[in-house]
Amino acid sequence: xxxxxxxxxxxxxWNSTYDMLDFALEYRKxxxxxxxxxxxxxxxxxxxxxxxxxxxxxxxxxxVGDISNLRIADSSSSxxxxxx
Numbered sequence: 001x002x003x004x005x006x007x008x009x010x011x012x013x014w015n016s017t018y019d020m021l022d023f024a025l026e027y028r029k030x031x032x033x034x035x036x037x038x039x040x041x042x043x044x045x046x047x048x049x050x051x052x053x054x055x056x057x058x059x060x061x062x063x064v065g066d067i068s069n070l071r072i073a074d075s076s077s078s079x080x081x082x083x084x
Contacts, residue, residue: 006023
């Protein structure tokens with residue numbers, strides 16, 4: 001697994017929630033290990049199986065919007081290129 005920086009959820013960018021959830025699901029095993037270790041004092045942030053399921057469902061819902069956003073951005077750049 002390659003090193004990555006955890007995306008932050010930003011209110012100004014709706015797709016940042018998708019990016020953050022996608023990252024968390026990809027790195028779930030590492031997150032579970034970190035939050036389960038008492039020495040890290042992160043047990044309050046440990047997700048249950050139900051919470052992971054909800055995270056996946058929400059990510060999948062937001063993915064549809066992310067794909068639509070890419071199409072809109074792509075068509076905007078294509079049409080701006082043709083206007084010149």
